[in-house]
Amino acid sequence: AQSVSQHxxxxxxxxxxxxxxxxxxxxxxxxxxxxYVQYPGQHLQLLLKYFSGDPLVKGxxxxxxEFIKSKFSFNLxxxxxxxxxxxxxxxxxxxxxxxxxxxxxxxxxxxxx
Amino acid sequence: EAGVTQxxxxxxxxxxxxVTLRCDPISGHDNLYWYRRVMGxxxxxLLHFVKESKQDxxxxxxxxxxxxxxxxxxxxxxxQPAELEDSGVYFCASSQSWETxxxxxxxxxxx
Numbered sequence: 001a002q003s004v005s006q007h008x009x010x011x012x013x014x015x016x017x018x019x020x021x022x023x024x025x026x027x028x029x030x031x032x033x034x035x036y037v038q039y040p041g042q043h044l045q046l047l048l049k050y051f052s053g054d055p056l057v058k059g060x061x062x063x064x065x066e067f068i069k070s071k072f073s074f075n076l077x078x079x080x081x082x083x084x085x086x087x088x089x090x091x092x093x094x095x096x097x098x099x100x101x102x103x104x105x106x107x108x109x110x111x112x113x
Numbered sequence: 114e115a116g117v118t119q120x121x122x123x124x125x126x127x128x129x130x131x132v133t134l135r136c137d138p139i140s141g142h143d144n145l146y147w148y149r150r151v152m153g154x155x156x157x158x159l160l161h162f163v164k165e166s167k168q169d170x171x172x173x174x175x176x177x178x179x180x181x182x183x184x185x186x187x188x189x190x191x192x193q194p195a196e197l198e199d200s201g202v203y204f205c206a207s208s209q210s211w212e213t214x215x216x217x218x219x220x221x222x223x224x
Binding site for chain 2: 004032036042043044045046049051090094099100101102103104105106
């Protein structure tokens, strides 16, 4: 079955720590990959996306993600987190034959001062 | 540009009652989606409209859920009668191409 797995459900980091959130997917064929973020009290926002080309994609607010096709992974990274990065992060996939986003369960990130 | 607007933001109803959620997409967006997140689980696709037509409603849980999109503009999602397991956050989203914009969601609590 097609699925998206996020390995960490709750992450707590101190400010300035580095962040890596794991995402693996199980889809055949070509996929489009996304990371969304939901800050407290706000709507889901797109952080970054990968469609094709350079597998290392850069998004807003210093986030980046690397698509590793052989590992079916699209991990999210940030070298130095800030308190304002406290939010829930969702990995999502659209297969080329589809149109609806398929989400992972989300990772709740808490950054402490 | 106005974003995707959902109403109400919160709703608490008793089991057996009816609730109607509303979504106003971004003007000009042909695609409108409904998603739901039950607590502790992933955000799940419910259905997809292209203009006023249902493109895919394979994610609708059962026939207690009815979605409409009048004239290809706003959409409603009615739950009748509501059950306890329907509690969750219902997200609406719209797009014209690949970029999907989400509303803030409606938190539905069935007691």
